[in-house]
Amino acid sequence: NAGVTQTPKFRILKIGQSMTLQCTQDMNHNYMYWYRQDPGMGLKLIYYSVGAGITDKGEVPNGYNVSRSTTEDFPLRLELAAPSQTSVYFCASSPPHATGADQPQHFGDGTRLSIL
Amino acid sequence: AQSVAQPEDQVNVAEGNPLTVKCTYSVSGNPYLFWYVQYPNRGLQFLLKYITGDNLVKGSYGFEAEFNKSQTSFHLKKPSALVSDSALYFCAVPRMDSSYKLIFGSGTRLLVRP
Structure with missing residues (x-):
């Protein structure tokens, strides 16, 4: 069982370039999340999705x-x-919260992104 | 608004000694509380959760956490630390407006010396 898989693991970009960070999960979870982790700042939610075709902004969606x-x-x-987008990016997923907020999130191993 | 605080950036303990990683919370209503661990170059892994019931919650890798409503705390504990426990630990609480979204503390680095 692979869980949550993120690619690439590392990437260096030049200012102004674009890229896509990939995330896939094989647990049939409805809910998925993108976080960024900056040193000493914990995790900040970028975007999330409650199912196919549905996405919404988190705390830090700009860019x-x-x-x-x-x-x-x-x-x-x-x-x-x-x-400012230099960070470590984590994707996570969780099952539907039909019974409340008690379902833990499952995380990928992250993408380390540097913008130079 | 829901929030959690981890007052210590780093905790140092000797192998074999008990360890405590502190977390305090501010929530409306009955709290759900989580602990996650992050090993180097890995994603966060779920350790344990408190929903209701027994104030002492047991989790993975021999960790446990004590829920204290009067002190609004949810401290992570282990009776005997291992060098392999060295990692970054996060407590988290669900958001009030969208309970499937978590608010994470800033993290505490645990260093267990041999």
């Missing part, structure tokens, strides 16, 4: 876009890379 065409995949797009 990013997402799509959710299938249950499995939730790619994150950076259109015009800026140095």
